[in-house]
Amino acid sequence: MIDSFPFEEWSEDIAGYWTFGPGDSTGTYILTVLGIALMIISLIAWVRLESRKLDAQAALLRGGGILPPASPTAPGPGFQEPPLAGPSTDPGP
Amino acid sequence: MSSLASLISSIFAQAPTPEELDAKITLDSAVLAEQFYFFTVVIMWLIHAGFMAYEAGVARRKNVMSTAMKNILTIAVVTPSFYYFGWYIYGCFEPGGPAQGHAGPSEFPGFCGATAPWAEQMGPNLQDHISAVFFLAFLLFSWTTGSIMSGALIERVRLSAYLLLTVLLGSAVWIMDAAWGWSAGGWLVTNYGFHDSIASLVVHGVAGAFTLGVLLNLGPRIGKFDRQGRPRAFRPHNTHLTLMGLMLIFTGFYGFYAACLVIQSTIFPGWLNIYLSPATLGAIAFVITVGFAGGFTGGWFASKGDPFWTLSGGLAGVISVSAGADVYHPSLAYLLSTSGGMVAVWVGTYIERKLRVDDAVGAVAVHGFCGFYGVFLVGIFAGGFPTGVNNIPSSFGGQAMGMLAFFPLAFLPGYLASWVLKKLNLLRVPPEVELEGLDMAEFQQDFYPEFERVPETIVLPTGEEVEAAPVLLEGYADVIQTGTRGGSR
Numbered sequence: 001m002i003d004s005f006p007f008e009e010w011s012e013d014i015a016g017y018w019t020f021g022p023g024d025s026t027g028t029y030i031l032t033v034l035g036i037a038l039m040i041i042s043l044i045a046w047v048r049l050e051s052r053k054l055d056a057q058a059a060l061l062r063g064g065g066i067l068p069p070a071s072p073t074a075p076g077p078g079f080q081e082p083p084l085a086g087p088s089t090d091p092g093p
Numbered sequence: 094m095s096s097l098a099s100l101i102s103s104i105f106a107q108a109p110t111p112e113e114l115d116a117k118i119t120l121d122s123a124v125l126a127e128q129f130y131f132f133t134v135v136i137m138w139l140i141h142a143g144f145m146a147y148e149a150g151v152a153r154r155k156n157v158m159s160t161a162m163k164n165i166l167t168i169a170v171v172t173p174s175f176y177y178f179g180w181y182i183y184g185c186f187e188p189g190g191p192a193q194g195h196a197g198p199s200e201f202p203g204f205c206g207a208t209a210p211w212a213e214q215m216g217p218n219l220q221d222h223i224s225a226v227f228f229l230a231f232l233l234f235s236w237t238t239g240s241i242m243s244g245a246l247i248e249r250v251r252l253s254a255y256l257l258l259t260v261l262l263g264s265a266v267w268i269m270d271a272a273w274g275w276s277a278g279g280w281l282v283t284n285y286g287f288h289d290s291i292a293s294l295v296v297h298g299v300a301g302a303f304t305l306g307v308l309l310n311l312g313p314r315i316g317k318f319d320r321q322g323r324p325r326a327f328r329p330h331n332t333h334l335t336l337m338g339l340m341l342i343f344t345g346f347y348g349f350y351a352a353c354l355v356i357q358s359t360i361f362p363g364w365l366n367i368y369l370s371p372a373t374l375g376a377i378a379f380v381i382t383v384g385f386a387g388g389f390t391g392g393w394f395a396s397k398g399d400p401f402w403t404l405s406g407g408l409a410g411v412i413s414v415s416a417g418a419d420v421y422h423p424s425l426a427y428l429l430s431t432s433g434g435m436v437a438v439w440v441g442t443y444i445e446r447k448l449r450v451d452d453a454v455g456a457v458a459v460h461g462f463c464g465f466y467g468v469f470l471v472g473i474f475a476g477g478f479p480t481g482v483n484n485i486p487s488s489f490g491g492q493a494m495g496m497l498a499f500f501p502l503a504f505l506p507g508y509l510a511s512w513v514l515k516k517l518n519l520l521r522v523p524p525e526v527e528l529e530g531l532d533m534a535e536f537q538q539d540f541y542p543e544f545e546r547v548p549e550t551i552v553l554p555t556g557e558e559v560e561a562a563p564v565l566l567e568g569y570a571d572v573i574q575t576g577t578r579g580g581s582r
Contacts, residue, residue: 018216022216
């Protein structure tokens with residue numbers, strides 16, 4: 001019979017079983033500190049890993065000769081300054 | 094006859110006592126509330142699926158995955174930071190603002206003590222059906238603040254810079270404002286009757302103001318403005334994906350709105366808003382739906398039928414009526430949301446053309462401005478409505494007090510944090526990477542490998558669509574020679 005399932009009694013047993021628990025105990029404090037440490041380390045690692053990737057790719061592109069040199073140059077022969085007035089394609093009133 | 098009597102007596106013998114009935118009803122009520130918040134969380138996931146699709150569609154092909162990855166990793170960083178810090182801020186800073194300082198567990202024992210990451214209520218707890226799901230609903234609001242910001246910064250912000258900023262916004266800034274003005278114990282509520290029932294300002298407005306601060310340091314995308322400061326337009330690589338994303342966001346909003354209410358029948362007499370004032374779920378759902386209708390209408394007419402702004406107008410319309418969604422008559426909501434849809438287009442255009450700020454998705458106008466607008470409207474159209482457990486009438490002055498408190502609370506952290514990242518050269522990707530596209534640097538691949546690459550185009554201020562390469566190279570030369578990006582600020 002399902003009514004014979006000792007829910008209340010078992011609930012108390014289960015409530016007492018909480019890995020490194022219960023709340024407000026040394027176990028939960030340690031888990032909290034470890035979790036915060038993982039979070040901070042992850043954020044720092046994201047910054048460093050991305051910086052490495054971006055710097056490497058930027059250096060590759062600069063060295064590839066595709067981009068214009070980093071010195072003052074006049075616009076190319078086909079370049080035209082856009083006129084000062086005209087309808088915008090941006091949505092608006 | 095005797096068998097009938099024994100049957101009746103056995104039935105009565107098995108009948109629960111009033112105490113047992115009370116315990117069962119209390120349990121049922123708690124479980125119903127638990128399910129309610131659980132499913133609002135499920136529905137709110139659609140907001141994030143929507144933001145990802147929306148922003149990835151707006152991005153150019155070369156930036157699709159780097160754009161989507163921001164939305165995905167928002168979940169990875171805001172979840173732990175909100176669990177360890179954000180929820181505690183909400184629980185423990187409610188009764189106090191600047192005047193009273195930090196409110197300890199003894200001042201608000203029922204909630205503050207329950208929000209620490211090591212608390213009984215935050216772990217497997219068979220006696221508490223509500224704390225965990227209530228936390229999750231707020232966590233989803235926190236993700237939303239990050240997602241609001243992420244679209245504005247696309248195609249030039251470093252992923253890691255965005256993650257740091259979204260931790261600050263999602264797990265500290267917005268939740269502090271929620272403690273002040275979006276809780277029964279917030280000082281703005283208990284002292285001034287501040288009323289922002291479904292978070293026009295506390296979620297949307299604050300995220301928009303924070304985003305504005307970041308955009309001022311981040312600068313525009315290369316090529317966005319010409320040398321006279323006039324805006325050019327980048328073509329979204331997939332407008333259909335963007336529109337589908339917005340529709341997903343709208344669907345998720347129903348979960349968002351529902352989660353802003355409080356219910357548990359054995360504790361409260363009925364539905365309550367976040368300030369514990371009486372409300373109904375039906376009225377709120379009505380206002381949302383009418384709000385979309387009005388917002389689409391306003392966005393369509395103000396933008397002369399632009400599809401992007403028509404759908405964004407729907408969002409703006411809803412945000413404009415969210416603050417008073419528990420109070421407004423549907424007709425009033427229809428009128429106000431139409432104005433919100435129109436205002437968003439005008440403000441978005443102003444921000445781009447006059448302020449020369451490159452907000453790739455119009456987040457500052459749609460979420461930021463309309464968030465503040467929504468709270469402003471409550472001061473005009475719902476003044477006198479009793480708010481919160483102190484029954485303080487809402488008023489224009491109280492609403493203004495909230496706006497004055499929340500703008501600096503949001504803008505300054507966004508500006509200062511992004512300024513520090515900029516000084517450390519950690520805010521923006523190198524200009525070479527920006528030209529090539531972030532996906533190659535971040536992921537070393539094109540995410541449409543079987544589709545032929547066609548030359549990227551850009552729309553000039555004259556309306557002419559031209560090949561983008563010469564324009565972008567000119568912008569690149571300006572950046573590396575003079576450090577300027579067109580005529581932008």
